Amino acid sequence: MIELKKQIKAIENKTYSAVYLVQGTEQYLSEKVKFAFINSVLDDEVSEFNFGQFDMRETTIDVALQEAESFPFFGDKRLVFVQSPYFLTGKTITNGPDHDMSYLESYLGNPSDFSVLVIFAAYEKLDKRKKITKTLLKQAEIINIEPLNEKSVYDLVKSTCETEGYSIDSDALDKLIQLTDRNLSKSMTELDKLMIYHHQDKQINLSTVEQLVPKTLEQNIFELNDLVLSKKVQESVELYQDLLTQKEDPIKIIALMIGQFRLLLQVKILRRKGYQQADIAKILKVHPFRVKLALQKEKKFEQKILSKAHHHLIDADYLIKSGKVNPELQVELFILKFSDDQSHLQVN
Numbered sequence: 001m002i003e004l005k006k007q008i009k010a011i012e013n014k015t016y017s018a019v020y021l022v023q024g025t026e027q028y029l030s031e032k033v034k035f036a037f038i039n040s041v042l043d044d045e046v047s048e049f050n051f052g053q054f055d056m057r058e059t060t061i062d063v064a065l066q067e068a069e070s071f072p073f074f075g076d077k078r079l080v081f082v083q084s085p086y087f088l089t090g091k092t093i094t095n096g097p098d099h100d101m102s103y104l105e106s107y108l109g110n111p112s113d114f115s116v117l118v119i120f121a122a123y124e125k126l127d128k129r130k131k132i133t134k135t136l137l138k139q140a141e142i143i144n145i146e147p148l149n150e151k152s153v154y155d156l157v158k159s160t161c162e163t164e165g166y167s168i169d170s171d172a173l174d175k176l177i178q179l180t181d182r183n184l185s186k187s188m189t190e191l192d193k194l195m196i197y198h199h200q201d202k203q204i205n206l207s208t209v210e211q212l213v214p215k216t217l218e219q220n221i222f223e224l225n226d227l228v229l230s231k232k233v234q235e236s237v238e239l240y241q242d243l244l245t246q247k248e249d250p251i252k253i254i255a256l257m258i259g260q261f262r263l264l265l266q267v268k269i270l271r272r273k274g275y276q277q278a279d280i281a282k283i284l285k286v287h288p289f290r291v292k293l294a295l296q297k298e299k300k301f302e303q304k305i306l307s308k309a310h311h312h313l314i315d316a317d318y319l320i321k322s323g324k325v326n327p328e329l330q331v332e333l334f335i336l337k338f339s340d341d342q343s344h345l346q347v348n
Contacts, residue, residue, distance in 0.1 A: 001152055004029065007143055011036045016077070017141035018111035020118045023126065024145035028185040030120060033143055034081070041079040041116050049073035053081040060097040061087075065107050068115040078115040085119055088136065090127045101132045108139040150182045150289055157187050161204065166195055168204040175206055179213045182289055217248060221256040222293070225264075229301055229309065233339045237332060250327040254317050254334075261310040267294040268303055312338055 010016075011033075022033055042051055052067040064082050072078040086092070087099050111117065119140070126133050148156065154177055161168045168176075176194070180186035190213045194204050197212060215223075220243060227236040243253060263286065270280045277295060281288040298306065316334045319325045325333075 001148065001156070004033075004143065004145070007141070008033065008036045011040050014040055016041070016116050018113065018115070018117065019108060019136075019140040020116070020143055021121060021136055021140040022118060022143045022145060023121045023123070024147070025122050025124060026145045026147050026184055027122075028188050029145035030122065033118075033145065034120075037079060037081075037116065037118055041077050043075045050075045050078045051081075052079075053083065055083045056085045056087065056099065057093055057096060061085075061099045061101075061104050064117075065103055068107070068117045069112050072114055076114070078112075080115060080117045082117065082119040083122075085121055088119075088121055088126045088130065088133045089123050104132060105135050108135055111139075148184050150177065153177060153182050153184045153187055156184065157191055160188070160191065161195075164195060166198065166202045166204060168194075169206055172204050172206040172209045175209045176213060178289075179209070179215060179219065181216060181218075182287070217243070217252075218256060218260075221253065222260060224253075225257055225260050225309075226297065228335055228338055229305065231339050233335060236335045236339075240331060240335065244328060250331050251317075251320060254313060254320065254327075254331055257331075258310065258313045258317060261306060261313060263290065263294050264298045264301075265303065265306050265310060267291060268298040268306065271295065271298070309338055 022030065024030070038047075038051070050072045052064065054061075054064040054067070056064075061082070064080055068078065068080045070078065086096075087101065107117075119136070126137075128134060128137070154173065157176065158168065158173060176187060176190060180190055193212055194208060197208060198204050220239065224236060224239050224243075227239060240253070244250065263284070266284055267280055270283060275283065277288060277291050280295075281291045284291070312334055316325075316330050320327045320330050
């Protein structure tokens with residue numbers, strides 16, 4: 001994040017490289033980088049004549065490079081954005097444009113000094129075995145916009161509030177980060193909503209976050225599983241019915257329930273073997289925050305209870321997929337059956 005700030009500052013100060021590769025999937029940071037280039041490179045009066053944006057799924061790279069090789073119109077620089085350069089990955093597109101990689105390699109070796117070419121590769125990884133990818137990584141300035149870790153998202157949301165003259169309670173910030181799955185783009189979108197709501201008092205609190213920021217399906221399922229384990233039948237059924245009203249697929253719901261119970265069991269077993277949160281996340285290959293929540297939850301229930309719920313759900317899933325039962329009713333039947341099963345008290 002520190003390096004990204006330095007690069008954006010350099011762009012704002014009109015210190016440019018000829019070619020940039022913006023690599024990563026964090027949409028909020030991508031828009032921030034685009035905004036910096038557009039506001040710095042282009043002159044408002046002739047911006048429409050000196051700016052080109054090309055999607056490689058629809059247009060050949062030749063067109064973009066020809067734009068970059070054209071002298072700017074009554075301006076110092078021409079700005080060219082290249083989007084969706086799938087040829088840098090292992091992906092292929094049926095009936096896609098015929099891209100001339102030799103033309104791109106030639107341009108990278110001798111780029112126009114009056115143009116700024118920015119290639120946005122919104123992919124988790126590139127195919128570094130390809131010659132063109134190797135050449136681009138060597139010749140271009142790399143701007144990394146990979147998704148941030150939880151702490152970085154937390155810090156950036158908090159600093160944005162302060163910059164805009166707002167304050168946010170620590171529990172409200174924690175809840176916001178949780179409800180947006182620690183995703184910076186989602187957090188910032190919801191933060192805009194919260195700031196509009198609190199435009200007068202400038203104080204964002206937990207109550208408003210819970211009121212305005214919607215839960216994801218996965219978070220609703222996490223709550224549903226908790227209610228089921230706690231034998232809160234009425235609340236469990238009401239939440240499930242709410243999800244159906246929201247047009248959620250019961251097959252998807254049960255699949256997520258199974259996945260979360262499996263995670264609780266795995267985390268409990270590994271914790272008992274002495275593994276810590278970070279090690280468990282690496283072993284299971286899941287986000288550390290999910291492990292953190294699972295560690296908080298699994299301690300409340302015995303392993304045999306979690307295992308029983310997991311097996312009941314697998315049986316219900318089989319019946320649904322074999323077409324023997326009504327999918328919507330089967331999840332509700334699981335809730336009732338599990339509640340009526342032999343007593344399973346929470347662990348103290």
